[in-house]
Amino acid sequence: MEPILKVENLVKRYAKRGFGGASQDFLALDGVSFTLSAGATLAVVGESGSGKSTLASCTACLEKPTTGNLWFEGRDITQSSEIELRRIRPQIQLIFPDPASSLNPRWTILDIVVEPLILQGRLGRRERNTRAFSLLERVGLSADMAERSAVELSGGQRQRLAIARALTLDPKLLILDEALSALDCSVQAQIVNLLFELQDSLGMTFLFISHDLAMAAHLADEIAVMSHGRIVEHGPTMQILRRPNHEATKQLLAAVPRLSHTPWPATQR
Amino acid sequence: MPGEILGVLGESGSGKSTLAASVLRLLPSNGHIGSGAILFEGKNLLQISSRELRQIRGGRIALIFQEPSLALHPTLRVGEQARRVLAAHQSSPKNVLNDRTRQVFAQLFPQDTDRIMLSYPHQLSGGQQQRALIAQAIACNPVLLIADEPTAALDPVTQREILGVFRSLREKLGLAMIFITHNPALLAGFADRVLILYAGQVVEWGPAATVLDSPKHPYTKALFESLPTISAENEKNRKHKLPVIPGNSSPSSLPRKGCAFEPRCTLRMDVCREFEPALVKLGDGHIVSCFKYNE
Numbered sequence: 001m002e003p004i005l006k007v008e009n010l011v012k013r014y015a016k017r018g019f020g021g022a023s024q025d026f027l028a029l030d031g032v033s034f035t036l037s038a039g040a041t042l043a044v045v046g047e048s049g050s051g052k053s054t055l056a057s058c059t060a061c062l063e064k065p066t067t068g069n070l071w072f073e074g075r076d077i078t079q080s081s082e083i084e085l086r087r088i089r090p091q092i093q094l095i096f097p098d099p100a101s102s103l104n105p106r107w108t109i110l111d112i113v114v115e116p117l118i119l120q121g122r123l124g125r126r127e128r129n130t131r132a133f134s135l136l137e138r139v140g141l142s143a144d145m146a147e148r149s150a151v152e153l154s155g156g157q158r159q160r161l162a163i164a165r166a167l168t169l170d171p172k173l174l175i176l177d178e179a180l181s182a183l184d185c186s187v188q189a190q191i192v193n194l195l196f197e198l199q200d201s202l203g204m205t206f207l208f209i210s211h212d213l214a215m216a217a218h219l220a221d222e223i224a225v226m227s228h229g230r231i232v233e234h235g236p237t238m239q240i241l242r243r244p245n246h247e248a249t250k251q252l253l254a255a256v257p258r259l260s261h262t263p264w265p266a267t268q269r
Numbered sequence: 270m271p272g273e274i275l276g277v278l279g280e281s282g283s284g285k286s287t288l289a290a291s292v293l294r295l296l297p298s299n300g301h302i303g304s305g306a307i308l309f310e311g312k313n314l315l316q317i318s319s320r321e322l323r324q325i326r327g328g329r330i331a332l333i334f335q336e337p338s339l340a341l342h343p344t345l346r347v348g349e350q351a352r353r354v355l356a357a358h359q360s361s362p363k364n365v366l367n368d369r370t371r372q373v374f375a376q377l378f379p380q381d382t383d384r385i386m387l388s389y390p391h392q393l394s395g396g397q398q399q400r401a402l403i404a405q406a407i408a409c410n411p412v413l414l415i416a417d418e419p420t421a422a423l424d425p426v427t428q429r430e431i432l433g434v435f436r437s438l439r440e441k442l443g444l445a446m447i448f449i450t451h452n453p454a455l456l457a458g459f460a461d462r463v464l465i466l467y468a469g470q471v472v473e474w475g476p477a478a479t480v481l482d483s484p485k486h487p488y489t490k491a492l493f494e495s496l497p498t499i500s501a502e503n504e505k506n507r508k509h510k511l512p513v514i515p516g517n518s519s520p521s522s523l524p525r526k527g528c529a530f531e532p533r534c535t536l537r538m539d540v541c542r543e544f545e546p547a548l549v550k551l552g553d554g555h556i557v558s559c560f561k562y563n564e
Contacts, residue, residue: 048395048424154517155281184280184451186518189495189511196510211424214454218497218507237507241499255425257454259481259496 002074003035004205005059005173010068012054012229028054029065030229038172039199041206043216043237045252046226052209055226056177059207060094061085073172090116093166095159097178102162103150109136109161110146116168135164139194156187160194167198174198175207180215192219213256217241225249271412272443274435276460276477278453280492282518283466285449289417292447293326309413328358331406335418337398341390347398348374348386351405358409369408376441377404377434396427403434407442414438415447420455432459453493457481462554465489468518468529470545475555485557488514488530528559536561 012029028051036042046052057063059070061077070077077088096102103112113132117123123131133143139160150158159179166174176195180188192215198204210216216223217237224234227248233240244250279285292307292314307314309330314322326332334340342350352370359366371382377400378385390398399419406414416435420428436459438444448460456463456477463481464474465488473486484490491514499507516533528534531541540560549562 047426156517185453186280186492186495186514189497189513192497193510193513196508213425214497214499217499218511221508238504251426255429257425257428257452257457258498259454259457259493260498 001037003071004038004073005036005207006069006071007035007055007059008033008069008071010055010058010070011066012051012058012063013066027229029058029068031068032226032229032231034224034231034234036173036205036207038205039203040222041199041208041220043208043210043220043223044226044231045210045213045216045223046248047211047252049228050226050248051229052211052226053177054229056094056175056207056209060092060175061089062094090120090169091171092173092175093169093171094175094177095162095166095179097181103158103165105149105151108147108149109141109153112150112161113164113168116165120169131168132164135167136161138167138198139164140190154187155183156190159183159187159191163191163194163198167202171204173205173207175209177209178211181210181212188215195219211252213252214258225252271445272439273462274439274446274448274460276456276463277447277449277466278451278456278463279449279466280451280518282468283451284469285451285466286417287469288466289332289415289447289449292415293330293332294322295326295332324358327354327406327411328409329411330413330415331409331411333399333402333406333414333416333419335421337395337402337422338390340402341398343390346387346389347393347401347405351386351401351408354405355408370404373404373408374401376407377401394427395423396430399423399431400434403431403438407438407444410442411444413445413447415449417449418451419448421450421452428455435459453481454496470529471558472530473555473557473559475551476553479553479555485551485555485562486530486559487534487536487561491535 010029010032014026014028016024016026032055034042044052044055058065065078068078072088072092077085080088110129110132113135114128117128117131133146136143136146141157141160141164150161153161180191183191195206199206208216208219220237222235223237223240224231225240225246225248226232232246233244233249240249241253244253277285277288294314309325341347348370352366355366355370371386374386375382385393385397385401393401420431423431432455435446439446450456460477462475463477465472465480465486467488473480473484473489480489484493494512495514497511514533527542527544528546531537534541538560546558546560547563548556548558550556551562
């Protein structure tokens with residue numbers, strides 16, 4: 001079956017002007033390739049600066065790669081016109097790490113969820129509100145919170161709201177860029193369970209970008225390890241945990257803080 | 270205790286940052302310490318003069334916060350900032366201050382000491398910024414370091430490095446530390462004792478190994494169970510829902526009767542709603558605040 005997402009040799013270079021006019025380019029992505037099957041979860045892990053967030057923004061069509069191709073549902077979106085992109089972008093949604101800065105604090109919760117529907121312009125007011133309420137319920141925010149403003153929500157609730165908003169236009173692919181990092185551990189568990197539910201009921205595909213390898217391993221079918229703009233290792237989750245090959249993977253595994261003393265699969269014979 | 274690392278574990282709203290700020294009377298103007306005492310080296314910090322407190326803050330007790338970039342002045346080289354902080358606490362001649370500043374930076378940055386000292390904060394990575402702040406913090410030879418989520422903004426590899434720095438400071442300088450975090454896993458193999466906060470109440474504390482391996486309070490147990498753990502035994506739990514604590518933590522804005530965790534506790538009893546649980550000694554220095562253990 002055709003993978004829902006295929007990334008081929010993605011390169012992203014940022015030009016930086018050094019002092020004295022010398023230009024020093026920063027290579028954020030240095031030839032990244034992978035495929036993602038519909039309904040699956042791929043975790044992309046790596047240290048800060050490994051290129052994970054750049055990968056997220058290129059895949060979400062927020063940035064154009066310098067070279068390389070991105071296929072979404074068989075269509076090369078790097079070659080798509082702006083009109084075509086406008087149709088494709090709603091199907092790939094991005095959730096950010098800091099709920100506080102990605103939600104307008106002066107709007108009500110309902111406003112925030114309804115906005116994409118207004119922009120899309122297909123539904124009337126009553127239908128938009130109905131859909132918005134059902135989405136709020138679906139993410140575990142009760143409908144009677146609809147008139148509250150986003151500032152009043154906790155971190156976990158704000159992230160649920162971000163997910164509700166992301167779901168309004170029926171996306172096929174959700175990119176979670178460190179979406180859980182700012183949340184308390186017990187809240188992370190709640191959001192993860194919501195993600196499992198969404199995947200079960202809606203068949204969503206997730207690209208989970210994180211430096212929390214334990215959570216990534218819990219969620220993902222496959223793990224891709226990034227280092228210095230490249231994928232240095234990629235495989236089924238348990239294989240990566242049990243038999244890590246690359247130094248970057250081993251370093252990440254060793255660095256995971258662990259509560260209990262049961263050894264990681266990697267240390268077992 | 271001197272040279273001890275105390276881990277304070279609490280999620281949002283638990284009061285952990287308020288606790289840190291209270292120790293040095295750094296609460297915002299609408300914060301008021303009602304009762305209790307904070308004894309430091311035999312003195313009650315809540316009762317000493319502000320002049321004495323100023324000497325202790327930064328001098329005997331140092332503080333490090335979560336976002337290193339917020340504590341570093343953007344237009345001061347990090348070495349210069351540290352030197353000024355030191356100068357505020359020690360009226361020594363300039364060359365003594367310079368030597369001391371260089372000495373602590375060399376401890377935190379054995380290579381590139383001078384280059385780091387001359388750098389501006391934006392030229393340093395998150396981990397380096399935090400190290401620079403640690404250097405600044407230990408320059409005055411404090412006996413206690415309070416760190417409030419010092420590694421939360423850092424990736425795990427850097428996190429591990431910084432924890433290693435703290436451990437070596439304890440070994441080399443006998444520095445005692447209060448390490449505040451919401452991530453229990455950071456405290457394993459790091460803290461000597463652990464204290465668990467929930468909604469402004471201490472629910473459990475004791476030796477780290479004991480509390481982390483066999484937590485007794487329903488909140489602590491539920492919290493640890495909600496963490497994803499990948500091990501051979503737990504492999505079948507992968508891709509399955511994590512056990513969650515029902516409900517949400519509500520802000521402890523109103524003084525309430527009874528146990529703070531009661532609304533969300535699966536083991537709750539009637540008495541839990543009426544009375545604040547007494548402290549129960551479980552042996553080995555492990556104490557829990559829960560009526561379940563009174564029987």
